[in-house]
Amino acid sequence: MDTFDFIEMKVPAKEEYVGVVRLSISGIANRMGFTYEDIEDLKVAVSEAVTNAVTHAYEVNENGEVTLGFAIYKDRLEVMVADHGGSFNLQEVKKNIGPYENDRSIDELREGGFGLFLMQALMDKVEINNDSGVIVLMTKFIEEIGVELDDDHVSTTQ
Amino acid sequence: MNLEINVTEHPDIILVQLSGEIDAYTAPQLKDKLIPLTNRKGVRIEVDLENVNYMDSTGLGVFISALKSSKENGSKITLFNLKDRVQRLFKITGLHQLIDINLDERGVNN
Numbered sequence: 523m524d525t526f527d528f529i530e531m532k533v534p535a536k537e538e539y540v541g542v543v544r545l546s547i548s549g550i551a552n553r554m555g556f557t558y559e560d561i562e563d564l565k566v567a568v569s570e571a572v573t574n575a576v577t578h579a580y581e582v583n584e585n586g587e588v589t590l591g592f593a594i595y596k597d598r599l600e601v602m603v604a605d606h607g608g609s610f611n612l613q614e615v616k617k618n619i620g621p622y623e624n625d626r627s628i629d630e631l632r633e634g635g636f637g638l639f640l641m642q643a644l645m646d647k648v649e650i651n652n653d654s655g656v657i658v659l660m661t662k663f664i665e666e667i668g669v670e671l672d673d674d675h676v677s678t679t680q
Numbered sequence: 681m682n683l684e685i686n687v688t689e690h691p692d693i694i695l696v697q698l699s700g701e702i703d704a705y706t707a708p709q710l711k712d713k714l715i716p717l718t719n720r721k722g723v724r725i726e727v728d729l730e731n732v733n734y735m736d737s738t739g740l741g742v743f744i745s746a747l748k749s750s751k752e753n754g755s756k757i758t759l760f761n762l763k764d765r766v767q768r769l770f771k772i773t774g775l776h777q778l779i780d781i782n783l784d785e786r787g788v789n790n
Contacts, residue, residue, distance in 0.1 A: 537705040541681030544703070544734070562765050566736045573704040573738060636737040636773050643772050 527594040535576045535586035535605065543572050543590060547601070550592050554599060556664055563644040564662055568601055570637040571658045575605035578656060598646075598663045606655040682706060683732075685713050693724045699731035702739035711742045718749040718757060725750070726782075730761035739766075740775060747779055758782050 531546060533539040547568045551561045568590075575588040591602035642648050647661040683706035684699040694717055702710060717725050725746075729735075743759065750757045760782035762770070767783075770776040 537703075540704045541701065544681075565734065566769070569703055569736045573736070576704060636740050639773065640737050640769070 524595060526600075529592040529594070531590045531592070532587050533572075533590070535588050537573075537576055539588075540569050540572050540576065543588075544569050546590075547592070550594065551599060554594060554664060556599070556662070560662065560664075564599070564601075567641045567644040567660055567662075568603070570641050571601070571603035571660065574637055574658070575603055575656065578605055598661055601660045601662075602657060603660075604655060604657040683709060685710060687713060687717070693726050695726050695728065697728045697731070701734040702732060702742070703734065703736055704738045707738035707742050710739070711745060714742060714746045715749050718746050718755050719753050721754040723755045725755060725757045727757065727759045728761050729759060729763065729766055732766055733763065735766045735769060737769075737773075740769060740773060743779055744775070756780070 529550065531543070533543060544565045547564050548561055551564050556564065572588055572590070586605060589602075589604045589606075591600075591604075593600040593602075638648075641658070641660060645660040645662050649659045651657040651659070681703075682700050683702055686697040686699070688695045688697075696714065696717070698710070700706065714725075714727075717723065727743075732739075743757075746757050749755075758780045762781060762783075767776075767781070770779065770781060
């Protein structure tokens with residue numbers, strides 16, 4: 523049986539708390555023995571998820587909260603980020619992610635278009651559940667055991 | 681977890697020195713300072729990111745906006761002194777092909 527320690531954290535759905543979450547993830551990842559590079563990746567990926575939740579939650583309810591869960595396994599860290607707002611159009615979001623390519627004009631670039639793409643690029647696995655509110659579940663393995671960086675993908679459970 | 685934004689005007693360039701973290705909280709402040717500068721036709725803006733130790737997609741968003749605005753208004757914007765981590769984000773997203781990033785130590789002759 524795969525045992526794990528679990529840390530739960532709730533922050534107000536406000537931009538000023540994204541940095542607080544970043545300090546927390548940095549501490550957790552450091553204690554688990556992630557490399558400096560991986561800790562920096564985790565900071566960006568988790569910040570992206572929280573930023574999305576804050577932006578999204580704010581549209582629904584100004585006084586919302588973002589709930590985070592950190593499951594600490596021997597070989598990996600799972601991070602759950604949940605807002606409790608309404609759902610969003612996942613197909614629409616997925617259609618718009620990816621790196622910039624030469625043939626696209628700058629006018630097509632959206633300012634907020636790289637958040638989900640960066641989560642995928644920096645984590646080993648990203649899943650999004652969109653049933654009630656949005657829940658992002660991201661996994662990163664210590665020392666890249668298991669999944670290669672190139673195998674990044676988003677899977678969805680609706 | 682704050683961002684310090686220091687703007688100094690030189691004869692031929694405007695130097696913007698950033699220090700701290702660019703995230704969802706600080707990106708709007710950066711945007712408010714940077715966009716009005718790009719509206720000035722003919723100016724050259726050099727953004728020094730030497731002391732930016734964290735940036736995410738919100739920062740990329742600000743620089744995309746600044747680039748769009750500079751193209752519309754006939755100004756020019758260059759980024760320089762990027763830390764490896766920050767530079768990596770531009771590379772992963774492919775934006776290094778679009779945004780003028782000076783990889784040398786300094787983009788300013790002073």
